[in-house]
Amino acid sequence: AGTSSTRVFLTHLVASMDGVEETYIMVKPDGVQRGLVGEIISRFEKKGFLLKGLKLFQCPKELAEEHYRDLKDKSFYPKLINYITSGPVVCVGVVASARKLIGATNPLQAEPGTIRGDLAVQTGRNVVHGSDSPENGHREVVDTLADASQREKLIAKIGGRSY
Numbered sequence: 829a830g831t832s833s834t835r836v837f838l839t840h841l842v843a844s845m846d847g848v849e850e851t852y853i854m855v856k857p858d859g860v861q862r863g864l865v866g867e868i869i870s871r872f873e874k875k876g877f878l879l880k881g882l883k884l885f886q887c888p889k890e891l892a893e894e895h896y897r898d899l900k901d902k903s904f905y906p907k908l909i910n911y912i913t914s915g916p917v918v919c920v921g922v923v924a925s926a927r928k929l930i931g932a933t934n935p936l937q938a939e940p941g942t943i944r945g946d947l948a949v950q951t952g953r954n955v956v957h958g959s960d961s962p963e964n965g966h967r968e969v970v971d972t973l974a975d976a977s978q979r980e981k982l983i984a985k986i987g988g989r990s991y
């Protein structure tokens with residue numbers, strides 16, 4: 829009990845410090861369907877990252893479009909939105925920079941030892957998302973893991989249906 833309350837205390841302390849990166853991780857629908865949620869979260873835990881939030885979530889189309897708005901001119905964009913909304917995802921907020929653990933977008937180019945390098949073969953089915961900057965990490969954590977009142981504000985902003 830001592831260790832876990834110390835850990836909870838540290839989570840809050842670290843999260844409140846300036847300059848500490850927050851990363852939003854999402855186990856994508858293929859990762860959930862393949863039963864890789866435990867394996868993927870375990871890698872962040874074993875590395876020592878502090879978990880800030882965790883949730884099974886059906887991503888509404890409007891939110892998927894908001895998250896991937898920078899890619900909307902890409903040819904694969906419609907497939908990407910279909911893929912992300914095709915089944916539940918698991919949203920995880922961690923306090924740390926996590927890109928190196930995730931690996932390159934194309935799993936065949938991702939280094940062995942990274943999540944994508946070890947667990948995936950296709951760019952279009954690359955099992956996990958990780959925010960690419962602390963700002964996006966914070967925004968994505970708030971969008972999906974924040975309390976209901978903050979989500980209502982987001983829905984109002986993007987004009988999407990409730991979830």
Ligand code: ADP
Nearest residue numbers: 899904908932933951952953954956957958960
């Ligand atoms: P990352 O997820 O590594 O940050 P991007 O932000 O560039 O990569 O792309 C977001 C997601 O879009 C990728 O994780 C992948 O699911 C999908 N994607 C990217 N490029 C392609 C592609 N060429 N073909 C199919 N899907 C792609």
